[in-house]
Amino acid sequence: MSTNNTSNNAFNRTILEELLKKRFFYAPAFQAYGGVAGLYDYGPPGCALQANILDLWRRHFVLEEDMLEVDCTIITPSDVLKTSGHVEKFADWMVKDLKTGEIFRADHLVEAVLEARLEGDRQARASESDVIAAVTKDADGKSSEQDKKRKKKGKVQAVKLGDSVKAEYEEILAKIDNYTGPELGELMRKHEIKNPETGSDLTEPVEFNLMFESNIGPTGALKGYLRPETAQGQFLNFKKLLEFNNDKMPFASASIGRSFRNEISPRSGLLRVREFVMAEIEHFVDPLKKDHPRFNEVKDTKLRLLSQSIQAEGKTQPIELSIGDAIDQKIVDNKTLGYFLARIHLFLIKLGINPLRLRFRQHMPNEMAHYACDCWDAEIQSSYGWIECVGCADRSAYDLTVHSIRTKEKLVVRETLPTPQVYEKTILDINQKIFGPKLRQNAKIVEEYLTSLDEQQLESLKEDLEKGNGKTTVPGTNGEGYEVSTEFLTIKRQTFAEHVREYTPNVIEPSFGIGRILYSLIEHVYWMREGSEQRAVLSFPARVSPFKCLLVPLSHHPTFTDLIQDMTTRLRKLSIPIKIDDSSNSIGRRYSRNDELGTPFAITIDFQSVKEGTVTLRERDTTKQIREKAKAIFRFLLSSYLTAAFYNIDTILVILKDLVEENITWETVISRYPEFTQQELD
Incomplete structure (x- = not known):
């Protein structure tokens, strides 16, 4: 394509x-x-x-x-x-024009302004006179969309930058996604970045939840x-x-x-x-x-x-x-x-x-x-x-960890081990008979703190108890201090044999x-066909094009009605999305109109189709055509009907089905069938 x-x-x-x-x-x-x-x-x-x-x-x-x-x-x-x-951290940095109240995303604004200055530097280096007119005009003398964007957002001016400034701008742009809000604010102050439209000062960047x-x-x-x-x-x-x-x-x-x-x-x-x-x-x-x-x-x-x-x-x-x-x-x-x-x-x-x-x-x-x-x-x-x-x-x-902690529901995988895994672990043992009466109403908040400690923290607590003759102070979950002792808790190393491994998966x-992929694809497949007048083409691969085939009757002549209906029914049974263009425009104009939609193939029905049962099949990008039989006995044969052995049955429809599903290429078709050289002109 x-x-x-x-x-x-x-x-x-x-x-x-x-x-x-x-x-x-x-x-x-x-x-x-x-x-x-x-x-x-x-x-x-x-x-x-x-x-x-x-x-x-x-x-x-x-x-x-x-x-x-x-x-x-x-x-x-x-x-x-x-x-x-997401409630706390799903945010971007924004700035506001102090006079107009206009809002900008800070990193995008910095990027647009510095790119505009670099573009101005390129223009200044390209020519010393009438730079803007020479650079920002396209072949038709109209400002390009890119230049309009730069003028609007960054006020492009043909000003030559010093080499060190230019290098600094390029480095900032390479790292633009890595700056924090305060760092963006510092960049805006250092490089005097204001509202490109009004020249007004801007607020410091603030976070905005999206x-x-x-x-x-x-x-x-x-x-x-x-x-x-x-x-x-x-x-x-x-x-x-x-x-x-x-x-x-x-x-x-x-x-x-x-x-x-x-x-x-x-x-x-x-x-x-x-x-x-x-x-x-x-x-x-x-x-x-x-x-x-x-x-x-x-x-x-x-x-x-x-x-x-x-x-x-x-x-x-x-x-x-x-x-x-x-x-x-x-x-x-x-x-x-x-x-x-x-x-x-x-x-x-x-x-x-x-x-x-x-x-x-x-x-x-x-x-x-x-x-x-x-x-x-x-x-x-x-x-x-x-x-x-x-x-x-x-x-x-x-994600699984934080949701598990919040909901108290284990989001883990349990894997039976072929042989037990033996290991030692530092554990906390609380004597509830003494612990509760000693701490009374504070027992729960102290226990929640103690049971949240990892092995390293438990070892540290054990050392504190030994240094304090069996006593030390720990914070409860409310942050206040409470005395605990070896009288009602023990910290020790214990050997375990694990028969089932339990783990939280990574993701x-x-x-x-x-939408971004869709638009980018459109730009990548868009081009203009040269000729008596430029015509737009969207060269989508057949598998993703909105319509797969255009059905074009030569005219409104009543002899075409039955054949059009027959072709439409059979194409739909093959699950080939079609578009019928029976307008009064010329064949070439109708082809062109559907090239704009990205329709890869077109079947044209004319008087010869009625007489001989043949139609033309046109390919969008090359505009080449073949002419073969289409009106023959048709039957579904699952995947086998797509093979070369069945090309004698509804030749055009079988070829089209193969092309739409990308089982063959148009180059292969052209190599097998003679090219037909009519019905493309306006």
């Missing part, structure tokens, strides 16, 4: 976005009421494209990996998200949130999933559904929205055995990796390594994490993402999510820059932002 590099024309996002809205891939929601930033509706081709992406995702992950799919509720009680850490708050029930007593991710429902169903999987480890659950984030300033189309579809996987694994049984299948898959060490040097150029080498060199932490990075890569390439515009960036320490011990983002390059579209995190045992989580 062709991509947008087929054309010599510079990419113009404005033209693409106008096309997507015209063909109703998507549109701003509630537009009649002025719209709401960050909310979009998908039209018929957008819905079909999203459904096909999700279908491929299910096939690639859920079916191929034997995952357990669940569908959990969107409204989530506050206690769940307090336990997970969750939508709600109330459950008529009284409002039970506080809730719209979920910011689908993961928590999977964690809370862990015991049921483990039981469903016959207590076998490792295993993975999966979920597809809507999530919500109250973005500070959603200004990048489908890439930063407040309501979106996520597809998430939670792969539960033994923390002592993070190998993956299928790792050897992907170990030679090469990825473009932007590690922490490269970013720390202020660089943004990734290195290309096989995932096997990345594991051996300790760049990626473990084989299960590496396995999913490779599988994510293969999925995105299968969708139609350009591999040269795909990289995996490792999170810097300060940007690492509160639950993660290692995390990589699959970033896709578009006209908006490098955008995170998939996150793949090793969440360790964080590897690939998390997919479907």
Whole structure:
């Protein structure tokens, strides 16, 4: 399939976005009421494209990996998200214009302003006179979308920067995801970053929680949130999933559904929205055995990796390594994490993402999510820059542990050991007959403190008791001090024989932002066909294109009616999504209109079709056609009817079915059948 590099024309996002809205891939929601930033509706081709992406995702992950799919509720009680850490930590840093009250996300503002200054430096170095006119005009004399963005956000001016300043800006941009709020504030002061539109001063960065708050029930007593991710429902169903999987480890659950984030300033189309579809996987694994049984299948898959060490040097150029080498060199932490990075890569390439515009960036320490011990983002390059579209995190045992502590329900795996494991452990033994009467009403809070101590803390308490002649003071859970003694508690080493190992699984989580992937894919497959007039083409792979085949009758002549109905019925029985264009436009115009929808194939019915039972089959990217029989006895033969032996039965339909399911390529078809050279002109 062709991509947008087929054309010599510079990419113009404005033209693409106008096309997507015209063909109703998507549109701003509630537009009649002025719209709401960050909310979009998908039209018929957008819905079909999203459904096909999700279908491929299910096939690639859920079916191929034997995952357990669940569908959990969107409204989530506050206690769940307090336990997970989202209420406290799920936030971005924002700043406000002191005069206008306009809100900006701090890191995005710093990024936009510094990029604009670097662009001004490039312009100044390119030319000393009439720089803005020369650089910011495209072939038609119109300002490009990128330059409009820079002018709006960063006020591009052709000013040459000193080499040290330029290097400092580039280093800041390479590390932009690693700065804390106070550090962003310091950068804004140091580099005099203000509102690019007004020049007004801005507040210091403050945290803003991104969750939508709600109330459950008529009284409002039970506080809730719209979920910011689908993961928590999977964690809370862990015991049921483990039981469903016959207590076998490792295993993975999966979920597809809507999530919500109250973005500070959603200004990048489908890439930063407040309501979106996520597809998430939670792969539960033994923390002592993070190998993956299928790792050897992907170990030679090469990825473009932007590690922490490269970013720390202020660089943004990734290195290309096989995932096997990345594991051996300790760049990626473990084989299960590496396995999913490779599988994510293969999925995105299968969708139609350009591999040269795909990289995996490792999170810097300060940007690492509160639950993660290692995390990589699959970033896709578009006209908006490098955008995170998939996150793949090793969440360790964080989620299951905190939910288990909060609910007092064990979320663990019990594994019968082939031979008992003998070990020593420091334990606390409390003589309740004396402990209770001695401490009276304070017994519970002191016992809760004592039973929370780990082995090292118990050994330290034992030393304090020995130094204090069998007595010492400990805090209760209320923070006050209470005297305890060896009279009613004993700390000792004891030997245990463990026949069943009990452990909390670690979790590897690939998390997919479907809307971001969808938009990035559209940019990657978009190009302009050269000719008497430029025409847009979306070269989706057949498996994800919204419609698979265009059915084009030459005219409204009544002799075509029965054949059109017959072809429509048989195509639908083959589960091939079609679109019929029986408008009065020319054949070429109708082809072109559906190239804009990304429809890969077209069947044309003409007078020769009625006489001979032949039709033409056209391919979108090459515009080449073949003509073969279509009106013959048809029957379903499961997968066998797709083989070459049955090409004499409904030739065109069999070829089309094979092409749609990507069992053969158009190049193979052209090599087997003579090319037909009519019916493409306007």
